[in-house]
Amino acid sequence: MNQPASLPLVASLLDAPLPASGLGWLDAARRENRAAFAAGGLPDTRVEAWKYTALRGLAQRSFGSGDAAAQTRAVDASTLALPGVAGVRLVFVNGAFRADLSSLDELPAGLSLQPLSQALLGDAEPLRFALSRHYRDVGDAFAQINAASASDGVVLRVAAHTKIELPVQLVFVGAEAELAWHARNVIELGAGAELCLVEQHASSGQPTQLATLVSDIDVREGAQLHHVVLQDAGIGANLFRRNSLRLHARAQATLHVLELGGALVRHDLRAELIGDDAQLHTRGVFMPHGRQHIDTQLAIRHQALNTTSTSHWRGVANDRARGVFRGAIVVAPGADGSDANLSNKNLLLSPSAEIDTKPELEIYADEVQAAHGATVGQLDERSLFYLRSRGIPLAEARALLTAAFCRAVLDDLPNKALREHLSGLLIAQLPA
Amino acid sequence: MNEIMNKQSSSAATLRDNADVAEALGRTYSAGFITKIEMTGLPPGLDESTVRAISAIKHEPEWMTEWRLDAYRHWLTMPKPDWAKLNIDPIDYQAISYYAAPKVAPKSLDEVDPALLETYEKLGIPLHERAALAGVAVDAVFDSVSVGTTFRKQLAEAGVLFCSMSEAIREYPDIVRKYLGSVVPTGDNFFAALNSAVFSDGSFVFIPKGVRCPMELSTYFRINAQNTGQFERTLIVAEEGAHVSYLEGCTAPKRDENQLHAAVVELVALEKAQIKYSTVQNWYPGDENGVGGIYNFVTKRGDCRGDDSKISWTQVETGSAITWKYPSVVLRGDRSVGEFYSVALTHHFQQADTGTKMIHLGKYTKSKIVSKGISAGRSSNSYRGLVKMEKGAEGARNYTQCDSLLIGKKCGAHTFPYMEVKNPTAIVEHEATTSKISDDQMFYCRARGIPEEDAVSMIVDGFCKQVFRELPMEFAVEAKKLLEVSLEGAVG
Numbered sequence: 001m002n003q004p005a006s007l008p009l010v011a012s013l014l015d016a017p018l019p020a021s022g023l024g025w026l027d028a029a030r031r032e033n034r035a036a037f038a039a040g041g042l043p044d045t046r047v048e049a050w051k052y053t054a055l056r057g058l059a060q061r062s063f064g065s066g067d068a069a070a071q072t073r074a075v076d077a078s079t080l081a082l083p084g085v086a087g088v089r090l091v092f093v094n095g096a097f098r099a100d101l102s103s104l105d106e107l108p109a110g111l112s113l114q115p116l117s118q119a120l121l122g123d124a125e126p127l128r129f130a131l132s133r134h135y136r137d138v139g140d141a142f143a144q145i146n147a148a149s150a151s152d153g154v155v156l157r158v159a160a161h162t163k164i165e166l167p168v169q170l171v172f173v174g175a176e177a178e179l180a181w182h183a184r185n186v187i188e189l190g191a192g193a194e195l196c197l198v199e200q201h202a203s204s205g206q207p208t209q210l211a212t213l214v215s216d217i218d219v220r221e222g223a224q225l226h227h228v229v230l231q232d233a234g235i236g237a238n239l240f241r242r243n244s245l246r247l248h249a250r251a252q253a254t255l256h257v258l259e260l261g262g263a264l265v266r267h268d269l270r271a272e273l274i275g276d277d278a279q280l281h282t283r284g285v286f287m288p289h290g291r292q293h294i295d296t297q298l299a300i301r302h303q304a305l306n307t308t309s310t311s312h313w314r315g316v317a318n319d320r321a322r323g324v325f326r327g328a329i330v331v332a333p334g335a336d337g338s339d340a341n342l343s344n345k346n347l348l349l350s351p352s353a354e355i356d357t358k359p360e361l362e363i364y365a366d367e368v369q370a371a372h373g374a375t376v377g378q379l380d381e382r383s384l385f386y387l388r389s390r391g392i393p394l395a396e397a398r399a400l401l402t403a404a405f406c407r408a409v410l411d412d413l414p415n416k417a418l419r420e421h422l423s424g425l426l427i428a429q430l431p432a
Numbered sequence: 433m434n435e436i437m438n439k440q441s442s443s444a445a446t447l448r449d450n451a452d453v454a455e456a457l458g459r460t461y462s463a464g465f466i467t468k469i470e471m472t473g474l475p476p477g478l479d480e481s482t483v484r485a486i487s488a489i490k491h492e493p494e495w496m497t498e499w500r501l502d503a504y505r506h507w508l509t510m511p512k513p514d515w516a517k518l519n520i521d522p523i524d525y526q527a528i529s530y531y532a533a534p535k536v537a538p539k540s541l542d543e544v545d546p547a548l549l550e551t552y553e554k555l556g557i558p559l560h561e562r563a564a565l566a567g568v569a570v571d572a573v574f575d576s577v578s579v580g581t582t583f584r585k586q587l588a589e590a591g592v593l594f595c596s597m598s599e600a601i602r603e604y605p606d607i608v609r610k611y612l613g614s615v616v617p618t619g620d621n622f623f624a625a626l627n628s629a630v631f632s633d634g635s636f637v638f639i640p641k642g643v644r645c646p647m648e649l650s651t652y653f654r655i656n657a658q659n660t661g662q663f664e665r666t667l668i669v670a671e672e673g674a675h676v677s678y679l680e681g682c683t684a685p686k687r688d689e690n691q692l693h694a695a696v697v698e699l700v701a702l703e704k705a706q707i708k709y710s711t712v713q714n715w716y717p718g719d720e721n722g723v724g725g726i727y728n729f730v731t732k733r734g735d736c737r738g739d740d741s742k743i744s745w746t747q748v749e750t751g752s753a754i755t756w757k758y759p760s761v762v763l764r765g766d767r768s769v770g771e772f773y774s775v776a777l778t779h780h781f782q783q784a785d786t787g788t789k790m791i792h793l794g795k796y797t798k799s800k801i802v803s804k805g806i807s808a809g810r811s812s813n814s815y816r817g818l819v820k821m822e823k824g825a826e827g828a829r830n831y832t833q834c835d836s837l838l839i840g841k842k843c844g845a846h847t848f849p850y851m852e853v854k855n856p857t858a859i860v861e862h863e864a865t866t867s868k869i870s871d872d873q874m875f876y877c878r879a880r881g882i883p884e885e886d887a888v889s890m891i892v893d894g895f896c897k898q899v900f901r902e903l904p905m906e907f908a909v910e911a912k913k914l915l916e917v918s919l920e921g922a923v924g
Contacts, residue, residue, distance in 0.1 A: 048515070052852075333841070333842070334841075346853075348853055348855070348856040348858075349856060350856055351823065351855065351856055353854075353856065354852070354853065354854045355851075355852075355853045356850070356851065356852045356853070357851045358848070358849065358850050358851065359847075359849060359862065359864070360846070360847060360848050360849075361836075361845070361846060361847040361864060361866055362844065362846045363836065363838065363844060363845045363846065363866045364843075364844045365838075365841060366838040366839070366840060366841050366843075366868040367868065368838070368866060368867065368868070369866075369867055370865065370866040370867070371863070371864065371865040371866070372847070372862075372863075372864050373861075373862060373863045373864070374849070374851060374860075374861075374862045375859070375860060375861045375862070376821075376851060376853040376858070376859070376860040377858070377859035377860065377861070378856065378857065378859070
């Protein structure tokens with residue numbers, strides 16, 4: 001194996017100076033993580049979690065880190081608006097907070113929200129737990145470099161027993177320049193709190209970039225989180241997202257994910273159901289086309305009594321694109337009463353496209369209901385026949401059924417205006 | 433009524449109680465005995481001279497010796513695989529003796545040492561009777577040399593070649609040379625390479641064009657002799673339109689040291705040929721503390737080389753401390769069919785990582801996978817499978833079903849299916865479930881006066897029915913009994 005640092009990508013990322021925080025513990029964590037990245041480098045396809053996502057091509061590129069001109073990059077504010085989402089908004093351009101594009105003026109009571117760069121200037125102690133983490137696993141390369149280099153992101157807290165009525169929108173924009181940026185989010189919902197979070201990834205222009213985003217989300221006792229992710233980054237974006245979600249007793253989280261854009265996109269969701277009666281529901285669709293590569297990795301751990309998880313994911317791969325899905329469910333010893341269900345259905349639309357899917361179950365308790373299913377195939381011939389027999393041309397019948405196939409994951413999204421907008425985006429992405 | 437309900441709930445509570453389940457599972461291993469026959473063998477250790485010695489003992493031709501040495505040299509360069517969900521103490525390959533054989537080489541069954549025959553009797557395979565009654569030809573492998581082969585004549589009349597591998601290398605070198613290693617190359621994986629270097633014996637079956645094998649062929653393997661790894665090599669070739677059903681069954685005597693076992697089985701099906709390969713594996717699983725037991729690392733692969741061919745694997749795995757086994761089918765011919773039916777039962781400290789690979793290359797190829805895992809005690813039972821649809825697999829179809837049943841709180845049941853699809857007309861479907869025997873099912877049976885133990889046995893039997901149906905009749909009976917014995921006293 002090559003020395004990790006001999007790869008242009010690794011060398012270029014290590015080249016960037018570490019952001020100075022003035023906090024001893026944070027500087028130490030950054031150094032540690034950078035050292036780990038320097039030693040381990042990028043995972044190759046022999047690492048199980050990266051079996052279907054080769055980084056060889058990307059490893060040959062190099063990116064300058066951070067954007068000195070982030071504050072002045074032109075971003076069309078109208079592209080940031082989403083139907084059904086009005087109110088608080090935080091915008092990051094190339095990883096840096098942009099006050100001019102954000103609206104933070106009218107924060108509802110109980111919601112504390114600020115960019116990480118500002119939060120670190122104040123009392124940073126509450127962030128210590130999340131930010132002093134050392135990533136050591138083989139395959140953690142992007143989390144390591146993120147932990148070393150991210151200096152901005154979102155710090156969001158909802159006070160206990162507070163319901164935030166309007167959705168909070170977080171926008172990450174990759175703009176113009178060819179560079180690497182990193183962002184770090186720390187999100188906590190207090191006991192009994194409720195929040196709808198809309199996370200949006202977009203590009204201004206079509207820059208070739210490398211971006212990493214690591215989010216820690218804690219959902220405390222009885223709290224409820226609705227998290228909607230619209231990933232519609234530009235065609236040059238290499239985006240690595242990692243979400244660590246912790247659900248305490250009776251907490252509920254619902255996640256809806258649309259993976260539409262990007263060149264090489266990887267989404268790691270690591271959810272831990274650590275409190276009794278916690279519930280997690282994930283829904284998602286990935287639609288790679290052209291030469292896109294979209295990889296979704298779910299790791300759901302049931303660690304407490306009577307926890308529930310349901311996951312319904314759809315994939316549609318066209319052209320020369322590749323869709324990768326792994327859905328691992330672990331039921332830890334003693335997690336009796338766990339109920340876990342996962343399904344991943346995929347459509348392959350082109351002879352050069354590929355789908356690799358791997359649902360996994362690891363069960364260490366016996367009072368358990370666990371099931372998973374995965375399919376790869378085509379549209380149902382009978383449904384096509386039904387539509388055609390009613391006078392709908394073949395192409396249109398296909399389009400209708402494919403749209404219905406993808407839309408199914410949005411069915412239980414409560415925000416109607418947003419749901420309609422997202423289904424419109426899905427349909428627009430389908431081949432005509 | 434109250435009393436019954438009380439009894440019901442108390443026994444249900446017992447079922448959930450780890451300690452009791454663990455104790456209840458403490459079945460004895462009925463095949464555990466050691467035959468006292470004088471053995472000759474090579475001293476422990478492995479180097480090129482060991483490989484040459486094995487080849488020389490078996491009077492092998494030069495090409496075979498070279499073939500083994502190539503495999504050995506390749507093996508030296510290979511890392512030991514660590515991806516399986518298995519906890520294995522490091523194996524000292526130099527501490528193993530690679531060849532053991534009964535001292536007096538028998539020429540026919542009549543000359544076989546009575547002590548050996550007695551061993552078979554204890555195992556319930558009276559060679560003559562069983563063969564005659566059941567119409568089964570038995571090629572029994574006692575450690576490393578074929579003891580006797582029955583029904584050879586009848587098979588010869590049909591044109592079927594059925595003999596030990598060492599004999600085949602001498603008698604039919606052309607066929608062996610053509611097919612040996614063509615499905616599992618010598619460097620395929622760590623254990624296959626080791627096997628290729630030191631394999632001692634095994635079965636060879638050749639069914640010529642258009643022949644339907646007149647009887648089911650069977651081999652009983654039996655590991656004997658302390659510290660002797662057994663490395664069998666089986667090759668089955670079915671020419672155009674030929675049919676064969678092959679049965680493999682195993683038991684091994686009780687011992688404290690772990691015995692290494694690395695077998696390779698190669699199946700070749702030419703056009704319109706069909707091969708059915710059934711296994712019941714009941715080797716010593718180790719005692720209730722996880723001491724002893726067989727390490728079983730098997731590479732089994734079938735190659736549907738011709739159009740319209742079919743290969744079907746059926747396995748019932750109840751034995752071995754460690755099972756590492758993935759019977760696979762390469763579906764090369766158009767419209768070829770691959771099947772895998774498996775029941776794997778683990779308890780105490782047994783570990784099984786088993787499953788299959790279906791590699792679809794040809795058009796309109798079909799595969800079906802049915803896997804049933806049962807874990808009890810502190811065991812770990814994993815299904816690991818791959819379904820791959822290559823670009824040319826036009827209209828190919830796969831259906832996979834994996835179910836796991838958990839008995840007790842300290843065991844694990846895992847499922848790792850891989851699906852790789854590169855053809856838009858192919859269809860892959862996978863379903864898996866994991867659960868325990870439900871209280872409702874138990875209550876239903878108990879309410880109808882069925883004792884708890886019988887109820888568990890019934891439910892497990894029902895759980896495995898889909899696989900047992902695929903077994904030849906004699907094996908189905910044996911398999912059912914095996915599960916019953918294994919689960920004896922599992923409840924109550």
